[in-house]
Amino acid sequence: MEIIILSVILVLAVIVFILYNSIIGKKNQIENAEGGLDAHLKQRYDLIPNLVESVKQYMNHEAGTLEKIVNLRSQAMQSNISEQQKQNYNQQISKELSGLVVQFEQYPELKASANFQNLQSTLYEVEQNISASRRFYNAAVTDYNNALEMFPTNIIAGKMKLQRRQVFEIAELERQNPSIKKMFGN
Amino acid sequence: MKHELALDGEAIELYRKLKPQIDLLETQRKHVLNELFFYIPVISGVTVIVTHKLLSLSLTITGICFVTVIALIYFWKTLGYTKKFKEQIVAEIFKTLAPGSYYLPEQYVSQSLFTTSDLYSNFNRYGGEDFASGKIHNIDFEFSELCVKYVSGSGKNKTTKIVFNGLFWTFSLPRTLGQRTLILNDVAESTLGSLVGRFIQKKLRPGYELVQVESAEFEKKFVVYSNDQIKSRYLLNPIVMEDLCEFRKKYRESIDVSLQDDKLFIGVKTNKNYFEPRIWNKVVSYQDIQEICDILKLAKDIINSLDIKSKLKVL
Numbered sequence: 001m002e003i004i005i006l007s008v009i010l011v012l013a014v015i016v017f018i019l020y021n022s023i024i025g026k027k028n029q030i031e032n033a034e035g036g037l038d039a040h041l042k043q044r045y046d047l048i049p050n051l052v053e054s055v056k057q058y059m060n061h062e063a064g065t066l067e068k069i070v071n072l073r074s075q076a077m078q079s080n081i082s083e084q085q086k087q088n089y090n091q092q093i094s095k096e097l098s099g100l101v102v103q104f105e106q107y108p109e110l111k112a113s114a115n116f117q118n119l120q121s122t123l124y125e126v127e128q129n130i131s132a133s134r135r136f137y138n139a140a141v142t143d144y145n146n147a148l149e150m151f152p153t154n155i156i157a158g159k160m161k162l163q164r165r166q167v168f169e170i171a172e173l174e175r176q177n178p179s180i181k182k183m184f185g186n
Numbered sequence: 187m188k189h190e191l192a193l194d195g196e197a198i199e200l201y202r203k204l205k206p207q208i209d210l211l212e213t214q215r216k217h218v219l220n221e222l223f224f225y226i227p228v229i230s231g232v233t234v235i236v237t238h239k240l241l242s243l244s245l246t247i248t249g250i251c252f253v254t255v256i257a258l259i260y261f262w263k264t265l266g267y268t269k270k271f272k273e274q275i276v277a278e279i280f281k282t283l284a285p286g287s288y289y290l291p292e293q294y295v296s297q298s299l300f301t302t303s304d305l306y307s308n309f310n311r312y313g314g315e316d317f318a319s320g321k322i323h324n325i326d327f328e329f330s331e332l333c334v335k336y337v338s339g340s341g342k343n344k345t346t347k348i349v350f351n352g353l354f355w356t357f358s359l360p361r362t363l364g365q366r367t368l369i370l371n372d373v374a375e376s377t378l379g380s381l382v383g384r385f386i387q388k389k390l391r392p393g394y395e396l397v398q399v400e401s402a403e404f405e406k407k408f409v410v411y412s413n414d415q416i417k418s419r420y421l422l423n424p425i426v427m428e429d430l431c432e433f434r435k436k437y438r439e440s441i442d443v444s445l446q447d448d449k450l451f452i453g454v455k456t457n458k459n460y461f462e463p464r465i466w467n468k469v470v471s472y473q474d475i476q477e478i479c480d481i482l483k484l485a486k487d488i489i490n491s492l493d494i495k496s497k498l499k500v501l
Contacts, residue, residue, distance in 0.1 A: 036416045124496070132419035139398045139415075 019156045026144040030165060033140040037133035041076075041090060043126045048073045048093075051119050055100075058110040062103055069096045087168065094127070138167045197476040200282050204475070207274040211267070211469045218267050219465060225259050264465060271463035272316070275470060276478075280318045283482050284327070287320025291461075294330040299356045303444045303451035304368060309349040311335040316461045323489050325450075326358040329482075331461065350453060352439070353460070355485045357450040363497060366447065367412040367421060368394060369430065371440040371455075376406060401427045407434050421445060421492060429491035433484060443488065450494065452485050 052066050059066070075081070076089035101120075110116055145164050147153040201208075233255045238248040269291070277289040294314030300306070314332035321327065334350040368391065375383030387409050388396045394411035397418050404427040412418030433441055440455040460478050463469050489495075 033415070040416075128420050128423070129416065131423070132416050135400060135419045136415045139400065143398065 015152075016156065019153050020160075023144075023147050023153055023157055023160065023162070026140070026147050027162070029140040030137070030144055033133065033137035037130065037137055040126060040129040040133050044093070044123075044130065045073055045077055047119070047122060047126060051123065054113070054116050054119055055104075055107075055110060058107045058113075059103065062100060065096060065100050065103075069093060069100065072096065084166075090130075094130070097123070097127070134168045141165045141167045196282075197472070197479045200279060200479065201472045201475045203282070204275055204278055204470075207278070208470055211271055211274070211463070214267050214270065215463070215465060215469045218263050221263050222260065222465075225263065226256055229259055230255050267465075268463055271469065272461065275463075276316065276461045279475070279478055279482070280320070283479065283486075284318070284320040284322050287318055290317045291315060293317035294332060295328050295354055295356060299328070299449075299451075300332065300334070300354065302446055302449060303356070303453070304366070304446060305370070305442045305444045305451060305453050306334060306350045309334045309336050311337050314354075322357070322486055323495055325360075325489065325494065327485070328356045329485070330354060331459075350455060351457065352453060352455040353481065354454075355450075355452040357452075357485075357489070357494075359448045359450060359494065362447040363417070363421070363445060363494075364447065365412060365414045365417040365421065365445060366394065367397075367410065367414075367418045367445045369422070369443040370409050370411070371442055372405070372407055372409045375409065397422075399427060400424075401431075403431050404428075407431055421497070426491050426493075429487070433487065437481065437484060441484075441488075443492075450489075450492075452488055454481070454484065456481075 048069060052070055056063070056066055072089050072093045076086055076093065081089075101123075104111060104120075148157045148162055148164055230252050233251050234248055237243045237251045238245070243251075272289075272291040276291070280287045280289045292315060294317050297312045300312070312332070312334050314330045317328070317330040319326075319328045330353075332350060332352065332354045333348070336347045336349055338345050338347075372383075374386045374390070377383065378386065384396070384398075391411045394413055395415060397410040397412050397415060399405060399410060399419070399422065401424065408430065410418060410422060430441065430443075437454070442453040442455075444451040444453075460481060
Protein backbone atom coordinates (compact mmCIF):
# COMPACT_ATOMS: atom_id res chain seq x y z
CA MET A 1 0.00 0.00 0.00
CA GLU A 2 2.79 2.37 1.02
CA ILE A 3 4.59 1.63 -2.22
CA ILE A 4 1.48 2.57 -4.20
CA ILE A 5 1.07 5.86 -2.28
CA LEU A 6 4.76 6.65 -2.72
CA SER A 7 4.54 5.85 -6.45
CA VAL A 8 1.52 8.12 -6.88
CA ILE A 9 3.31 10.95 -5.02
CA LEU A 10 6.40 10.41 -7.16
CA VAL A 11 4.40 10.48 -10.41
CA LEU A 12 2.58 13.64 -9.29
CA ALA A 13 5.89 15.26 -8.34
CA VAL A 14 7.32 14.46 -11.78
CA ILE A 15 4.23 15.89 -13.48
CA VAL A 16 4.44 19.09 -11.40
CA PHE A 17 8.15 19.33 -12.17
CA ILE A 18 7.52 18.98 -15.94
CA LEU A 19 4.66 21.51 -15.93
CA TYR A 20 6.65 24.00 -13.83
CA ASN A 21 9.63 23.74 -16.18
CA SER A 22 7.43 24.12 -19.23
CA ILE A 23 5.90 27.36 -17.85
CA ILE A 24 9.34 28.71 -16.96
CA GLY A 25 10.51 27.82 -20.49
CA LYS A 26 7.61 29.78 -22.00
CA LYS A 27 8.26 32.75 -19.70
CA ASN A 28 11.93 32.78 -20.67
CA GLN A 29 11.00 32.53 -24.34
CA ILE A 30 9.13 35.85 -23.99
CA GLU A 31 12.25 37.43 -22.47
CA ASN A 32 14.27 36.00 -25.33
CA ALA A 33 11.81 37.51 -27.83
CA GLU A 34 11.88 40.86 -26.01
CA GLY A 35 15.68 40.82 -26.17
CA GLY A 36 15.60 40.18 -29.93
CA LEU A 37 13.07 42.95 -30.47
CA ASP A 38 15.06 45.43 -28.36
CA ALA A 39 18.19 44.65 -30.37
CA HIS A 40 16.42 45.46 -33.64
CA LEU A 41 14.75 48.57 -32.21
CA LYS A 42 18.19 49.71 -31.08
CA GLN A 43 19.42 49.23 -34.66
CA ARG A 44 16.61 51.49 -35.83
CA TYR A 45 17.38 54.12 -33.16
CA ASP A 46 20.99 54.11 -34.40
CA LEU A 47 19.90 54.39 -38.00
CA ILE A 48 17.49 57.31 -37.59
CA PRO A 49 20.12 60.10 -37.02
CA ASN A 50 22.03 58.96 -40.14
CA LEU A 51 18.85 58.80 -42.15
CA VAL A 52 17.70 62.24 -41.04
CA GLU A 53 21.16 63.69 -41.72
CA SER A 54 21.21 62.21 -45.22
CA VAL A 55 17.75 63.31 -46.30
CA LYS A 56 17.25 66.69 -44.61
CA GLN A 57 19.25 68.67 -47.20
CA TYR A 58 17.02 67.27 -49.99
CA MET A 59 13.67 67.19 -48.17
CA ASN A 60 13.14 70.73 -46.89
CA HIS A 61 9.38 70.31 -47.09
CA GLU A 62 9.47 67.31 -44.77
CA ALA A 63 11.36 69.08 -41.96
CA GLY A 64 8.33 68.68 -39.66
CA THR A 65 8.17 64.89 -40.21
CA LEU A 66 11.91 64.51 -39.68
CA GLU A 67 11.73 66.49 -36.44
CA LYS A 68 8.81 64.38 -35.28
CA ILE A 69 10.75 61.15 -35.96
CA VAL A 70 13.77 62.45 -34.04
CA ASN A 71 11.56 63.45 -31.09
CA LEU A 72 9.76 60.11 -31.06
CA ARG A 73 13.11 58.35 -31.09
CA SER A 74 14.27 60.35 -28.06
CA GLN A 75 11.02 59.58 -26.23
CA ALA A 76 11.17 55.87 -27.06
CA MET A 77 14.76 55.67 -25.77
CA GLN A 78 13.89 57.05 -22.33
CA SER A 79 14.54 54.52 -19.61
CA ASN A 80 11.73 55.67 -17.27
CA ILE A 81 8.79 54.84 -19.56
CA SER A 82 6.51 51.80 -19.44
CA GLU A 83 6.61 48.96 -22.00
CA GLN A 84 3.25 50.13 -23.32
CA GLN A 85 4.51 53.70 -23.86
CA LYS A 86 7.65 52.39 -25.53
CA GLN A 87 5.53 50.24 -27.80
CA ASN A 88 3.34 53.22 -28.71
CA TYR A 89 6.32 55.41 -29.54
CA ASN A 90 7.85 52.69 -31.69
CA GLN A 91 4.63 52.14 -33.58
CA GLN A 92 4.46 55.87 -34.24
CA ILE A 93 8.06 55.80 -35.51
CA SER A 94 7.11 52.97 -37.91
CA LYS A 95 4.12 54.97 -39.13
CA GLU A 96 6.11 58.18 -39.61
CA LEU A 97 8.95 56.34 -41.38
CA SER A 98 6.49 54.68 -43.76
CA GLY A 99 5.01 58.10 -44.52
CA LEU A 100 8.47 59.55 -45.09
CA VAL A 101 9.47 56.71 -47.41
CA VAL A 102 6.46 57.51 -49.62
CA GLN A 103 7.77 61.06 -49.96
CA PHE A 104 11.21 59.84 -51.13
CA GLU A 105 9.67 59.22 -54.56
CA GLN A 106 9.38 62.96 -55.08
CA TYR A 107 13.12 63.53 -54.61
CA PRO A 108 15.01 61.91 -57.54
CA GLU A 109 18.32 63.50 -56.49
CA LEU A 110 17.99 61.89 -53.08
CA LYS A 111 17.13 58.52 -54.58
CA ALA A 112 20.24 58.68 -56.78
CA SER A 113 22.57 59.18 -53.81
CA ALA A 114 24.64 56.05 -53.07
CA ASN A 115 24.69 56.78 -49.36
CA PHE A 116 20.91 57.05 -49.32
CA GLN A 117 20.50 53.80 -51.27
CA ASN A 118 22.62 52.04 -48.70
CA LEU A 119 20.56 53.56 -45.89
CA GLN A 120 17.27 52.58 -47.45
CA SER A 121 18.43 48.96 -47.81
CA THR A 122 19.46 48.92 -44.17
CA LEU A 123 16.18 50.51 -43.12
CA TYR A 124 14.27 47.89 -45.11
CA GLU A 125 16.15 45.11 -43.38
CA VAL A 126 15.74 46.64 -39.91
CA GLU A 127 11.98 47.14 -40.44
CA GLN A 128 11.62 43.54 -41.56
CA ASN A 129 13.58 42.31 -38.57
CA ILE A 130 11.44 44.40 -36.20
CA SER A 131 8.35 42.93 -37.78
CA ALA A 132 9.77 39.37 -37.47
CA SER A 133 10.76 40.03 -33.84
CA ARG A 134 7.24 41.25 -33.01
CA ARG A 135 5.76 38.15 -34.56
CA PHE A 136 8.15 35.97 -32.53
CA TYR A 137 7.19 37.93 -29.40
CA ASN A 138 3.49 37.45 -30.12
CA ALA A 139 3.94 33.72 -30.69
CA ALA A 140 5.85 33.42 -27.39
CA VAL A 141 3.21 35.46 -25.51
CA THR A 142 0.33 33.44 -26.98
CA ASP A 143 2.04 30.19 -25.98
CA TYR A 144 2.62 31.57 -22.45
CA ASN A 145 -0.95 32.92 -22.10
CA ASN A 146 -2.32 29.56 -23.23
CA ALA A 147 -0.30 27.85 -20.53
CA LEU A 148 -1.74 30.29 -17.96
CA GLU A 149 -5.29 29.46 -18.93
CA MET A 150 -5.22 25.83 -19.98
CA PHE A 151 -5.53 22.88 -17.65
CA PRO A 152 -3.37 21.60 -15.94
CA THR A 153 -0.68 24.27 -16.36
CA ASN A 154 -3.13 26.93 -15.08
CA ILE A 155 -2.97 25.36 -11.59
CA ILE A 156 0.83 25.70 -11.38
CA ALA A 157 0.74 29.16 -13.01
CA GLY A 158 -1.89 30.26 -10.48
CA LYS A 159 0.38 29.19 -7.58
CA MET A 160 3.25 31.08 -9.21
CA LYS A 161 1.02 34.20 -9.43
CA LEU A 162 1.91 34.73 -13.08
CA GLN A 163 0.06 37.42 -15.04
CA ARG A 164 -1.13 37.39 -18.64
CA ARG A 165 1.02 39.34 -21.11
CA GLN A 166 -0.23 41.58 -23.88
CA VAL A 167 0.52 40.79 -27.50
CA PHE A 168 1.56 43.49 -29.96
CA GLU A 169 -1.21 44.71 -32.17
CA ILE A 170 0.46 44.47 -35.54
CA ALA A 171 -0.74 47.21 -37.81
CA GLU A 172 -2.41 46.13 -41.06
CA LEU A 173 0.37 47.82 -43.03
CA GLU A 174 2.96 45.75 -41.21
CA ARG A 175 0.88 42.60 -41.63
CA GLN A 176 1.18 43.12 -45.38
CA ASN A 177 4.92 42.96 -44.97
CA PRO A 178 7.20 44.12 -46.55
CA SER A 179 5.54 47.51 -46.95
CA ILE A 180 8.69 49.59 -46.90
CA LYS A 181 10.23 47.59 -49.69
CA LYS A 182 7.16 48.10 -51.85
CA MET A 183 7.33 51.81 -51.21
CA PHE A 184 10.95 51.88 -52.28
CA GLY A 185 9.84 50.22 -55.47
CA ASN A 186 12.59 47.57 -55.35
CA MET B 187 -1.54 36.21 -54.72
CA LYS B 188 1.09 38.47 -56.14
CA HIS B 189 2.80 35.79 -58.27
CA GLU B 190 1.43 34.33 -61.44
CA LEU B 191 1.43 30.57 -61.10
CA ALA B 192 0.71 29.33 -64.60
CA LEU B 193 2.36 30.68 -67.66
CA ASP B 194 -0.16 29.57 -70.28
CA GLY B 195 1.29 31.93 -72.86
CA GLU B 196 4.83 30.68 -72.27
CA ALA B 197 3.73 27.04 -72.46
CA ILE B 198 1.81 27.66 -75.70
CA GLU B 199 4.81 29.41 -77.23
CA LEU B 200 7.08 26.59 -76.12
CA TYR B 201 4.72 24.00 -77.55
CA ARG B 202 4.66 25.83 -80.89
CA LYS B 203 8.46 26.07 -80.88
CA LEU B 204 8.79 22.36 -80.14
CA LYS B 205 6.05 21.29 -82.57
CA PRO B 206 8.44 20.19 -85.41
CA GLN B 207 10.45 17.99 -83.00
CA ILE B 208 7.25 16.70 -81.41
CA ASP B 209 5.89 15.73 -84.84
CA LEU B 210 9.11 13.90 -85.72
CA LEU B 211 9.05 12.10 -82.37
CA GLU B 212 5.40 11.22 -82.92
CA THR B 213 6.36 9.52 -86.19
CA GLN B 214 9.15 7.69 -84.40
CA ARG B 215 6.79 6.68 -81.59
CA LYS B 216 4.37 5.10 -84.09
CA HIS B 217 7.29 3.27 -85.69
CA VAL B 218 8.50 2.03 -82.27
CA LEU B 219 4.97 0.96 -81.42
CA ASN B 220 4.67 -1.02 -84.67
CA GLU B 221 7.99 -2.71 -83.93
CA LEU B 222 6.85 -3.55 -80.40
CA PHE B 223 3.64 -5.06 -81.75
CA PHE B 224 5.74 -7.21 -84.06
CA TYR B 225 8.71 -8.15 -81.87
CA ILE B 226 6.93 -8.75 -78.57
CA PRO B 227 4.58 -11.52 -79.77
CA VAL B 228 7.20 -13.13 -82.01
CA ILE B 229 10.17 -13.16 -79.64
CA SER B 230 8.16 -13.86 -76.49
CA GLY B 231 6.34 -16.66 -78.36
CA VAL B 232 9.65 -18.17 -79.41
CA THR B 233 10.85 -17.86 -75.79
CA VAL B 234 7.85 -19.76 -74.50
CA ILE B 235 8.30 -22.51 -77.08
CA VAL B 236 12.02 -22.83 -76.33
CA THR B 237 11.75 -22.77 -72.55
CA HIS B 238 8.55 -24.74 -72.04
CA LYS B 239 8.35 -27.12 -74.97
CA LEU B 240 11.95 -27.74 -75.98
CA LEU B 241 13.75 -27.33 -72.65
CA SER B 242 10.74 -28.58 -70.62
CA LEU B 243 11.24 -25.93 -67.96
CA SER B 244 8.53 -25.27 -65.36
CA LEU B 245 5.75 -22.76 -65.96
CA THR B 246 7.21 -20.42 -63.33
CA ILE B 247 10.59 -20.22 -65.09
CA THR B 248 8.85 -19.90 -68.46
CA GLY B 249 6.80 -17.02 -67.05
CA ILE B 250 9.92 -15.28 -65.70
CA CYS B 251 11.67 -15.68 -69.07
CA PHE B 252 8.55 -14.39 -70.87
CA VAL B 253 8.33 -11.22 -68.73
CA THR B 254 12.11 -10.63 -68.93
CA VAL B 255 12.09 -10.91 -72.70
CA ILE B 256 9.19 -8.45 -73.01
CA ALA B 257 10.98 -5.97 -70.71
CA LEU B 258 14.21 -6.30 -72.69
CA ILE B 259 12.46 -5.80 -76.03
CA TYR B 260 10.62 -2.78 -74.65
CA PHE B 261 13.84 -1.26 -73.29
CA TRP B 262 15.77 -2.01 -76.49
CA LYS B 263 13.15 -0.53 -78.80
CA THR B 264 12.32 2.59 -76.75
CA LEU B 265 15.87 3.54 -75.75
CA GLY B 266 16.62 5.74 -78.77
CA TYR B 267 13.16 7.28 -78.72
CA THR B 268 13.42 8.19 -75.00
CA LYS B 269 16.90 9.61 -75.54
CA LYS B 270 15.69 11.80 -78.39
CA PHE B 271 12.71 12.98 -76.34
CA LYS B 272 14.98 14.08 -73.51
CA GLU B 273 17.56 15.72 -75.75
CA GLN B 274 15.09 17.54 -78.00
CA ILE B 275 12.11 18.28 -75.78
CA VAL B 276 13.17 18.28 -72.11
CA ALA B 277 16.50 20.02 -72.77
CA GLU B 278 14.70 22.72 -74.77
CA ILE B 279 12.16 23.27 -71.97
CA PHE B 280 14.97 23.82 -69.47
CA LYS B 281 16.75 26.19 -71.86
CA THR B 282 13.58 28.22 -72.30
CA LEU B 283 12.66 28.40 -68.62
CA ALA B 284 16.22 28.98 -67.42
CA PRO B 285 18.22 30.45 -70.33
CA GLY B 286 21.83 29.31 -70.38
CA SER B 287 21.11 26.12 -68.45
CA TYR B 288 22.33 22.68 -69.48
CA TYR B 289 20.67 19.31 -69.14
CA LEU B 290 22.22 15.87 -68.58
CA PRO B 291 19.53 13.17 -68.70
CA GLU B 292 21.50 10.48 -66.89
CA GLN B 293 23.06 12.59 -64.13
CA TYR B 294 21.56 13.72 -60.83
CA VAL B 295 22.14 16.08 -57.88
CA SER B 296 25.00 14.89 -55.67
CA GLN B 297 24.27 12.96 -52.50
CA SER B 298 26.30 15.40 -50.41
CA LEU B 299 24.02 18.29 -51.42
CA PHE B 300 20.96 16.18 -50.72
CA THR B 301 22.32 15.39 -47.26
CA THR B 302 23.21 19.04 -46.61
CA SER B 303 19.57 19.98 -47.10
CA ASP B 304 18.70 18.11 -43.87
CA LEU B 305 15.23 17.57 -45.35
CA TYR B 306 15.30 13.78 -45.52
CA SER B 307 17.40 11.29 -43.60
CA ASN B 308 17.92 7.55 -42.99
CA PHE B 309 18.58 6.25 -46.49
CA ASN B 310 21.06 3.84 -48.03
CA ARG B 311 20.07 3.88 -51.72
CA TYR B 312 20.48 7.06 -53.72
CA GLY B 313 19.81 7.61 -57.41
CA GLY B 314 18.16 9.83 -59.96
CA GLU B 315 18.13 11.27 -63.45
CA ASP B 316 17.28 14.39 -65.47
CA PHE B 317 19.91 16.72 -64.08
CA ALA B 318 19.80 20.38 -65.06
CA SER B 319 21.97 23.26 -63.98
CA GLY B 320 21.99 26.97 -64.66
CA LYS B 321 20.72 30.20 -63.17
CA ILE B 322 17.28 31.26 -61.97
CA HIS B 323 17.02 34.94 -61.03
CA ASN B 324 20.81 35.04 -61.28
CA ILE B 325 21.14 32.37 -58.58
CA ASP B 326 22.97 29.13 -59.48
CA PHE B 327 20.74 26.08 -59.34
CA GLU B 328 20.94 22.35 -59.78
CA PHE B 329 17.91 20.19 -60.34
CA SER B 330 17.11 16.53 -60.84
CA GLU B 331 14.60 13.82 -60.24
CA LEU B 332 15.68 11.70 -57.29
CA CYS B 333 14.67 8.37 -55.86
CA VAL B 334 16.06 7.81 -52.37
CA LYS B 335 15.31 4.65 -50.41
CA TYR B 336 16.08 2.76 -47.27
CA VAL B 337 16.51 -0.94 -47.97
CA SER B 338 16.82 -3.41 -45.13
CA GLY B 339 16.99 -7.19 -44.88
CA SER B 340 17.55 -9.54 -47.78
CA GLY B 341 15.74 -12.22 -49.74
CA LYS B 342 12.16 -12.65 -48.58
CA ASN B 343 12.76 -10.32 -45.62
CA LYS B 344 13.86 -7.46 -47.83
CA THR B 345 11.88 -4.27 -47.20
CA THR B 346 12.15 -1.03 -49.12
CA LYS B 347 11.01 2.30 -47.75
CA ILE B 348 10.85 5.27 -50.12
CA VAL B 349 12.44 8.22 -48.30
CA PHE B 350 12.13 10.66 -51.16
CA ASN B 351 10.84 10.29 -54.69
CA GLY B 352 10.35 13.43 -56.73
CA LEU B 353 11.94 16.66 -57.88
CA PHE B 354 14.81 18.26 -56.04
CA TRP B 355 16.34 21.74 -56.49
CA THR B 356 19.41 23.20 -54.87
CA PHE B 357 20.29 26.89 -55.07
CA SER B 358 23.71 28.27 -54.18
CA LEU B 359 23.18 31.75 -52.80
CA PRO B 360 26.05 34.24 -53.26
CA ARG B 361 26.16 34.77 -49.50
CA THR B 362 24.71 33.33 -46.35
CA LEU B 363 21.32 34.29 -44.95
CA GLY B 364 22.63 33.26 -41.52
CA GLN B 365 20.04 30.67 -40.60
CA ARG B 366 19.13 27.01 -40.87
CA THR B 367 15.41 26.73 -41.45
CA LEU B 368 13.23 23.82 -42.55
CA ILE B 369 9.71 24.24 -43.90
CA LEU B 370 8.25 20.75 -44.04
CA ASN B 371 5.02 19.14 -44.98
CA ASP B 372 3.05 18.70 -41.74
CA VAL B 373 2.24 15.12 -40.78
CA ALA B 374 2.21 14.92 -36.98
CA GLU B 375 -0.12 17.84 -36.22
CA SER B 376 -2.56 17.10 -39.04
CA THR B 377 -2.91 13.45 -38.04
CA LEU B 378 -2.58 13.57 -34.24
CA GLY B 379 -4.06 16.98 -33.45
CA SER B 380 -2.36 20.13 -32.24
CA LEU B 381 -1.56 19.05 -28.65
CA VAL B 382 0.02 15.62 -29.26
CA GLY B 383 1.22 16.55 -32.76
CA ARG B 384 3.07 19.63 -31.56
CA PHE B 385 4.62 17.70 -28.69
CA ILE B 386 5.95 15.11 -31.16
CA GLN B 387 7.07 17.81 -33.62
CA LYS B 388 9.22 19.40 -30.91
CA LYS B 389 11.14 16.14 -30.50
CA LEU B 390 11.52 15.31 -34.20
CA ARG B 391 14.33 17.63 -35.27
CA PRO B 392 17.19 17.86 -32.79
CA GLY B 393 19.35 20.93 -33.41
CA TYR B 394 16.34 22.99 -34.49
CA GLU B 395 13.62 24.79 -32.57
CA LEU B 396 9.99 24.44 -33.55
CA VAL B 397 8.74 27.76 -34.98
CA GLN B 398 5.07 28.44 -34.37
CA VAL B 399 3.65 30.89 -36.85
CA GLU B 400 0.48 32.95 -36.68
CA SER B 401 -1.19 31.66 -39.84
CA ALA B 402 -3.60 28.84 -38.90
CA GLU B 403 -3.90 27.73 -42.53
CA PHE B 404 -0.13 27.53 -42.91
CA GLU B 405 0.22 25.63 -39.61
CA LYS B 406 -2.24 23.01 -40.89
CA LYS B 407 -0.13 22.35 -43.97
CA PHE B 408 3.46 22.92 -42.85
CA VAL B 409 5.74 22.64 -39.87
CA VAL B 410 8.70 25.00 -39.48
CA TYR B 411 11.98 24.36 -37.68
CA SER B 412 14.83 26.80 -37.35
CA ASN B 413 17.94 27.60 -35.37
CA ASP B 414 16.83 31.26 -35.21
CA GLN B 415 13.26 32.21 -34.30
CA ILE B 416 13.55 35.80 -35.59
CA LYS B 417 15.44 35.17 -38.83
CA SER B 418 13.09 32.33 -39.75
CA ARG B 419 10.16 34.76 -39.45
CA TYR B 420 12.09 37.32 -41.48
CA LEU B 421 12.22 34.67 -44.22
CA LEU B 422 8.69 33.46 -43.65
CA ASN B 423 6.60 36.60 -43.67
CA PRO B 424 2.78 36.45 -44.03
CA ILE B 425 2.94 36.77 -47.83
CA VAL B 426 5.36 33.84 -48.12
CA MET B 427 3.11 31.71 -45.92
CA GLU B 428 0.09 32.57 -48.04
CA ASP B 429 2.03 31.76 -51.23
CA LEU B 430 3.29 28.41 -49.94
CA CYS B 431 -0.29 27.42 -49.04
CA GLU B 432 -1.37 28.40 -52.55
CA PHE B 433 1.45 26.35 -54.10
CA ARG B 434 0.39 23.32 -52.05
CA LYS B 435 -3.20 23.79 -53.19
CA LYS B 436 -2.21 24.21 -56.82
CA TYR B 437 0.36 21.43 -57.18
CA ARG B 438 -1.25 19.01 -54.72
CA GLU B 439 2.20 17.68 -53.98
CA SER B 440 4.20 17.72 -50.78
CA ILE B 441 6.58 20.70 -50.86
CA ASP B 442 9.55 20.90 -48.48
CA VAL B 443 11.94 23.86 -48.34
CA SER B 444 15.26 24.09 -46.52
CA LEU B 445 17.55 27.05 -46.08
CA GLN B 446 21.01 26.10 -44.84
CA ASP B 447 23.01 29.34 -44.57
CA ASP B 448 23.96 29.93 -48.23
CA LYS B 449 22.08 27.00 -49.76
CA LEU B 450 18.38 26.78 -50.50
CA PHE B 451 16.77 23.41 -51.22
CA ILE B 452 13.32 22.57 -52.51
CA GLY B 453 11.95 19.03 -52.54
CA VAL B 454 8.66 18.14 -54.22
CA LYS B 455 7.52 14.59 -53.53
CA THR B 456 5.66 13.19 -56.51
CA ASN B 457 5.03 9.85 -58.16
CA LYS B 458 4.59 11.47 -61.55
CA ASN B 459 7.43 10.99 -63.99
CA TYR B 460 7.51 14.36 -65.71
CA PHE B 461 10.40 13.79 -68.10
CA GLU B 462 9.57 10.44 -69.70
CA PRO B 463 7.89 10.17 -73.12
CA ARG B 464 4.71 8.20 -73.66
CA ILE B 465 4.70 5.16 -75.92
CA TRP B 466 1.08 4.04 -75.95
CA ASN B 467 -0.36 7.51 -76.40
CA LYS B 468 0.60 10.77 -78.14
CA VAL B 469 4.24 11.57 -77.32
CA VAL B 470 3.56 14.84 -75.57
CA SER B 471 0.52 17.08 -75.46
CA TYR B 472 0.17 20.78 -74.79
CA GLN B 473 -1.10 19.88 -71.30
CA ASP B 474 2.10 17.90 -70.65
CA ILE B 475 4.25 20.90 -71.62
CA GLN B 476 2.07 23.09 -69.42
CA GLU B 477 2.48 20.69 -66.48
CA ILE B 478 6.27 20.53 -66.92
CA CYS B 479 6.44 24.35 -67.18
CA ASP B 480 4.30 24.75 -64.07
CA ILE B 481 6.24 22.31 -61.92
CA LEU B 482 9.60 23.77 -63.01
CA LYS B 483 8.27 27.26 -62.44
CA LEU B 484 7.42 26.30 -58.86
CA ALA B 485 11.05 26.84 -57.85
CA LYS B 486 11.04 30.27 -59.50
CA ASP B 487 7.84 31.13 -57.66
CA ILE B 488 9.26 30.04 -54.32
CA ILE B 489 12.43 32.10 -54.89
CA ASN B 490 10.24 35.08 -55.82
CA SER B 491 7.99 34.61 -52.84
CA LEU B 492 10.85 34.24 -50.37
CA ASP B 493 12.17 37.47 -51.86
CA ILE B 494 15.68 36.02 -51.77
CA LYS B 495 17.07 38.64 -54.14
CA SER B 496 16.13 41.55 -51.86
CA LYS B 497 17.32 39.70 -48.78
CA LEU B 498 20.70 39.06 -50.39
CA LYS B 499 20.95 42.72 -51.39
CA VAL B 500 20.50 44.07 -47.89
CA LEU B 501 22.71 41.63 -46.03
